[in-house]
Each structure stands twice: as C-alpha cells, then as structure tokens.
Amino acid sequence: MDRRKGRAVVVGGSIAGLSCAHALIAAGWEVVVLEKTCAPPKGSPTGAGLGLDPQSQLFLHSWLASPDLLHTSTIPLEIDQNQVTDSEKKISWTLTRDESFNFRAAHWSELHSLLYKSLPSNVVLWGHQFLSFQTSHDRASVRAEAKVLQTDEVVEIVGNLLIAADGCLSAIRQHFLPHLKLRYSGYAAWRGVLDFSGNENSDTITGLRRVYPDLGKCLYFDLATGTHSVLYELQNQRINWIWYISQPELELKGNSVTMKVSNAMIQKMHEEAEMVWVPELAQVIKETKEPFINVIYDCDPLENLFWDNVVLIGDAAHPTSPHGVRSTNMSIVDAGTLGQCLERWGLNELGSALEEYQSIRLPVVSKQVLHSRRMGRIKQGLDLHDRKVFDPMMATLEECEELQQRKMPFFGYAPSPSD
Template identity: 25%
Template sequence: MKKLRVAVIGAGMGGLATAAALQRSGIEAHVYEQAAKFTRLGAGIQIGCNAIKVMREFGLEPVLRNECFYPRSWNNKEFDTGEVRFDMEFGALAEERYGAPYLLGHRGDLHAALASAVNPATINLGHKLVGFEQMTDGAVQLTFDGQSPVTYDAVVAADGVHSLVKKTLFGHDEPNFTGRIAYRTVFPASLLNGYEIDDCTKWWGPDRHIVIYYVKPDRSEVYFVTSQPDPGFTVESWSAMGDVKELRAAFEGFHPQVGRVLEACPSVHKWALVDRDPLPRWSDGNVTLLGDACHPMTPYMAQGAAMAIEDAAVLSRCLDGVDRDGVAQAFQRFEATRKPRTSRVQLSSRTNTWLKDPSNPDWVYEYDAWNVPLAAATEVV
C-alpha cells in the first residue's frame, strides 16, 4: 500500500503534535504554517497529566520536566482572605494517581519541544493557505499565497479559531463574546525582589479571578492570567497590549500576594474572552478540523492545548494502516471518538467553576489518548 500523505495546516500545539504523531506511525506528514518564524510568545501554560501521556510517546517528557515547573498543587483561594476553597494536590500524588506529572510551563518552551519531535524538513513556514479543492479521486489540492499548488491524500486543519478551512467547509460563525476580558503576561521573578509566591493559585473574586504560577523549574519566571468583566472590549487577539494601571485598579482589594505580583509586572497583553458552541461536524471527505479549529474553549480548565494534543494521538491511531479511500471514514471515526470528550470539556470550561470547590477531576487527567477505545465502525455516520 502506498504511504499516506497528509498535510497539516497550522504549526501550533495541535498541528505540531499531529505531525509528530503521524510521523511516529509511519505516515508522511507535512506542516504548513503562515508565520515566517517561530517566536517565544509571552504566555504560560498548564500541561495536564493527560497531555504529558501523549508527549511521552514523542520522547518529550524529560525535556518538559527539565523546562517546566513541578507544582505541589493547584490551590483555589478566596480573593481577599486567602482562605482555601480547594487545594487540588499534584506533584508525586498526581503521578501515582494518573500515571504522569502535572507541569506548568511557558508556551514557547512547550511549542519548541513539540517542534523538536517533528522532522524539520517537513515544516514549511511562510505558507498562508488561501484555498483548497477536493478532487474526484479523493486527493486534496492546496493553494498557498505565492506558491504552486500541492496535492495530498488528506488534510488536517489545525489552523485555530479563525480557521480558513472551517469557514470554507461549514461557513462563517460569529464567536460568542462573553463580555469578559483577560490580561496575561510572563515576567522575570527577580522583579518581585525576593518575594515568594504560591506554586499555583487561582484567586476567586465575586466577579473576577486571577491565576498566578511559576513557569520555570528555578522559579525564575512568573505568569498570571485574569478574567474580569469588560463588555465593551471585543479584540480577540493575543498580541493586543493592555494598560497595567487599569489592571491593577481592577484587582484592588485582592490578597496582598496578588497586589505584589501586579505591582511588579512591567506590561500585559489583553484580549476578549469568547466562547463557541460545539460544531455539528468536523470533517468533509478527506479534510478534517482539529483542536481549536473545531472545539475552541474558554481557558478556565487549562485544557485547550491538551485537547488538541489528545486529538493528535487519536487521529494518528484512526489513520494507521488507512489508504486514501479510507481517509473519510477514519476522520469520521476520529470525530466519533473525540467529540463526546471535547464537548464535555468545552461546556464544562464555559461555567468557570473548575476546581472552585472540592471535586473529582479524574475524568480529565486519567484519560490516555493512546489507549482509549476508538469508536466502532458502526458508530461512524
């Protein structure tokens, strides 16, 4: 059987994880990314035990342990008194319970690790997708701005919330602006002048919260992300800058630890928090969506990237041993396997109640994308 050739659109977390998983299974996968180069964007990321299990198969666990912070817990506290609402312990307890560590890192470091698991010759930067066409023989022709068309047996669109592929296949959908905004930044811990913060804490206020944690094993970098009302702001961009003074004013009255962190931070980014409903369909023929392109979610469970990374492992299993004629059914099987879980996480995250009070998170962290049962052929429609 001729080796399957797959084009992956987008070199974010989901796209790189998909390429790594497909290449690991012997499939020829090529990544196309519109950016001209990779940059270390200033944001933290929580890497759940469920995501680590996927990346362990790429040989990345030692790298991530070396680059990331290993927290004792995810502690949920009252915004002003610091009273503990729920202390979700991680560390060695999580490793024993879920079979993998829970790590806190910098998005740039996680991205670099995933990129290292992909054959560099197969990563094509500076390629902006402008259109595609499914041919009568099942092949898919891709057109990139200023480039000659290329043809593949299958296409995986990991091109994010503004996915051109999603818009082309299923039409444009307006995001549901939540009326809330988030500020975020990473800055050197040295700016705290020796002041120690908790490993990872979410400070719960009446109508707003802030999550603060270290992102390096030596505690040299601090990250925070907020959520608060701001109905008039509708910029859905991770690069828009915010006003530090406005941010500090928005969290007056919070615990002194929060005040010290906000006083030390030199600059922040600001973006509107949006929500989208689960899509009715993810694929059409030999083209499928993956990650944020088909199940974007609010950040309140810290599982957006993890869901895309899980997608990658399950998709590679569905495509294993498949030829071009079997791709469409493999994509349907992928959707049937993944949609119940991603929809549950998507809708659970929407409520912003995750770990606010004592709860059992096993259903999130014990998931193993390499071994979860795939949907039976009879479940594929």
C-alpha cells in the same frame, strides 16, 4: 489492508499543528505544515504558561527526541488549589485543595520549540500563508494553495488529507460552517509572565512566596467577588498570571483574540489590581513587562469534526475557554488520536479512520468545552440557569468542590482507538 504512505497538509504551525505532524509521522504518513510566520519563534512576547495533563505528557514523551526533554523543560503542578480573597481586608483562605493533580507547567514558546526541533527539518514551511483548498472530484486528494510571503509566489501542495490546525478563528472551519460565530464569554483576561531571574530574593518574590507558599508545585485559582485570577510558577524563575475581568466585548483587529494594550490601559489595570488583590499579587502584576489581553471566546460543540478528507483539530475543532486547562491538552490528544486512527485503518480506509477519530473525540471535547464554560461562569460570579450565582465569600463545601479541575469530564483519561 493498504499500507501506501499517505500525505497530509497541516494548516497552522502552532502546538496543535506540530503535534499533528509528530502523530502522523509516527503513523507512517508524510506531512507538510503550512505556517504564515516567517521563522520559528525565538521567544514569544505574548506567550504564556500552560498546564499539561498526564495523557498529553504521554503523547509528548513519545514524540520528542529524548524522553527526558519534557521533564527537564517543565515543572510539576502537583496541587490544584482554589482560594478566596477578601478585597477589603486583603486576606485569603482556601476553598478547596487537590494534592494529586499531576500536571506539569510549561511555557508556550518552549513547548513549541521542543516539538519543532524534534521534527525532520523539511516538514514545516515557514512564511507560507494558507489561501484556499479544493478537494478532488473523487475525494481522493485535496489541493491547498499558499502564498510564500517572502516572494508573493502562490504555490500548490497536494495531499490525501487536509488538517485544519488554524486556531479558534479557523478559515477552514468557516468554509464548512460560514454562519458559525464564536461566543463571547462576557469577560476578558489580562495576562503576563514575570521574569524574576536575578531577583529571586527581592521583596516582591519573597512576599509572593509567603502568601502563596506552594508556588513551584501549585496551580492557584484566586477568587474575589465577581472576578478571579490564576497564578503558577514556570521554569527558569518566571511567574505566570491571568486575571479575568467582566466587561463588554472588545473590538478585535486582525485574526487574533489577543489585543495590544496602551500604557493608559495598563495603568488603570494596575490601579484595579491594588483594589482587588492582596498587595503581593498586585505587585507581581505591576512589575510584569508587556502584559496583554486575551478576549475569551468559546463555541457550542460542533456536529462534525471532518468533511470528506478535511479534518479539524485543536482550537479549530473546539474553541474553548481556559478555565479547565484544556485547550492545549485537547489539541495534543486530538493529534495523537488522529494519528492512531490513521495508523489503524491505513490510507485506503481514510474515511473509516476519520469516522473513528470523530466518534472518539467529539463526545469528549463537547463535554469538556461546556464544562469549561460552566467553570468560568461560576468562578467569575456570572449567572447560570441551574444554580445561584457563586459567592466565594459565602460558599458551602459542596459548592467549592465543583471548582476542582478533576470535576472535568474525562479528567483522568480520554478514550483512544485501542479502548
């Protein structure tokens, strides 16, 4: 088997791209990551929380400089609880509760920092905006062009493999699938992180812990009629919240599904929160600085995850709605699986490695994307062709069981090349 060292060019320096860098370096490859932002984030004003499943945790442990780093930078999510709020009476009760959830809660910017600081210093090229790529006639190499934003110089980077980790609006995916459009879910999400450090004994936090007594170890899904929210605690005294609101599709600007918001929009959102949620949750929402809007999209499963020596991973491969807590986890497992396949086959059998990666990951992510879509529509009280609209106020036990995260296909473990 050929053991020449391959070279990969990764487009996108978010968690998916950095995970790819780790996985491929572990497989014996050289890696260059092109990232258009000019420096590592020092904290993200629109960053938010995410949940890491056990399989992702295993990959992260293997990549980080110290196995304790992940544990000390996250907190446990041991419980997955769905509950309903009566907006008129301002009372809540449990619909379903899973006490063996075994996820961990992280902040985006802190997980990103852990991954970046554990990489060699020369791997990520900051301030390099990807422009285009071209595959050689013999399909043995690919040349990427990027603009150095500080100088406007256009540079070429050549590798054996181009990895598209450039997100749900991927320019590389669009090259191969120019007519593919993302699918608007019918709702958008207000979200934010409340930093209560120094105010842990305030009326707001005391009241919130009284109403949500398992904060610090529980992922709460709170359902009201025609809407739902997510709530959980992050390390260093922060509360992460998300609130999904059905509405016509918003107009996006730039290459992002995140929108800036006006003071008038925030004020209206605060007023609506008081009408829908218990006062304790509404107060947390009102005290959060710089809340923002994510417009929720996904995409029907693709038929391919690679073309010649160009491969998609993360949101570029499977834009997904957030209700199955899958996006980051799929990105990490994509990267880990790709690395394992490349190590298994070697550079001389690159095509076989990519075929195996696709054969392993495509069935998994396809089912998870569609299940996540279904969970979102159920919890948001939207139509589904095979069931009546879910009413959390009148739900049966059987209907409530469908809300659990462990109903996600491949919830416990997704296949790997060694299986």
